[in-house]
Amino acid sequence: MNFKPQIKIPATYMRGGTSKGVFFRLLDLPLKAQIAGVARDKLMQRVVGSPDPYAKHTDGMGGATSSTSKVVIISSSSKADHDVDYLFGQIAIDKDFVDWSGNCGNLSAAVGPFAISNGFIDRDKIPQNGLLSIKIWQANIQKTIIAHVPITNGEVQETGDFELDGVTFPAAEIQLEFIDPADDAGDDSGGLFPTGNLIDTLVVPEALVAGGKLQATLINAGIPTIFVEAQSLGYSGTELQDVINSDPTALERFETLRAIGAVKMGLIKDLSEAVTRQHTPKIAIVAPAQDYVASSGKVIKADNIDLLVRAMSMGKLHHAMMGTAAVAIGTAAAIQGTLVNLAAGGSERSTVCFGHPSGTLNVGAQAKLIGGQWQVTKAIMSRSARVLMEGKVRVPEYYK
Secondary structure, three states: OOOOOOEEEEEEEEEEOOEEEEEEEHHHOOHHHOOOOHHHHHHHHHHHOOOOOOOOOOOOOOOOOOOOOEEEEEEEOOOOOOOEEEEEEEEOOOOOOEEOOOOOOOOHHHHHHHHHHOOOOOHHHOOOEEEEEEEEEEOOOOEEEEEEEEEEOOEEOOOOOEOOOOOOOOEOOEEEEEEOOEOOOOOOOOOOOOOOOOOEEEEOOOOOOHHHEEEEEEEEEOEEEEEEEHHHHOOOOOOOHHHHHOOHHHHHHHHHHHHHHHHHHOOOOOHHHHHHOOOOOEEEEEEEOOOEEOOOOOEEOHHHOOEEEEEEEOOEEOOOOOHHHHHHHHHHHOOOOOHHHHHOOOOOOOEEEEEEOOEEEEEEEEEEEEOOEEEEEEEEEEEOEEEEEEEEEEEOOOOO
16 A cells, blocks of 8 residues: 655744644645645644643644644735734534634744744845834634734844743744734624623522622723633632633533533524533633732742633633733723623723733723723733744645
8 A cells, every 4th residue: 555755834833822732824824725724724734743631732833732732823914004814713623623713823933033034024124223013803703903023133032131921931022912802793783892891690500600790891802702701600719720721610601501601692693512622712711900829839829910801712711811811901091890800899990910820911901981982992911922943844645
């Protein structure tokens, strides 16, 4: 029997924020994978090593966590006055699907550096030293992101002293601006608050929540997110990964609540659809600030944060915080009356510092009440990024 040799595809393995993934230039992909469809999905799954019933990604580039099972496709922008188009794919680990429904805020930090280093930006636009602003069209959610990338000696600066909780080593700071981040693209999900309410009451099975009712803030900013109070689910808000991820009953409960919230938000029509839409919406618990010990052993003092947030990603508690969820946190914190704002003390604010399992994160948002409707014009946060490896990824035949 004759076996075909592996395909070789130019690729770059990058860290962005607290995530990492495999980056491709669109035109480097095989022709069948340059358009959305089965061929592209199967290729990206094979690159990462999914679906893997062992949940290890031993035979691929993935890391068998939601933060490390990701792919990015970059192309010259289809939009006027933008530099590049950025498409993000979240690869399921042990199931056979790729979720293209949302953005990755962490990997957004790596898009600008990738664009500069891979010829998408004219050399005459790159300063010898200073900051270069890259205007990115986020194709999944049809939004604009501006990345301010440091340049030294005409090249992307990757090393620096910016520390990001959840990332072991310091690097160069990249500031991200998420422009008009209310996620109103597609579905029937509406605007910033899809139900029109700052707080909704979800009707849920009594087996999940005593009394069968649960208060939630449902928001479409950065990424569709469902916020609930930690105490309503029996948590303190200081939990680390193992407390929740080692509890199958807890994981099942979070997934059921996430599906109920997704229906309420208009993202899906039936609870069963949530199985193939795991990337969105996110579900997170919030609580007032209190002292706790982060996963690194670092002591986080209540006086240094505004509130606590723990978020689920692809069915597991995230080790830090998804960048897009941070946008949702910053936006909700800026709007008085949401559960996030109330957990942070209920005052008017434009920035918030929250505690997550790995430490703390600052995020800012500009929100205004216009004509009786809340609108958010911008959310800002800092991340870092660097190239881990570049060359060619090898992939066996990936579609029939």
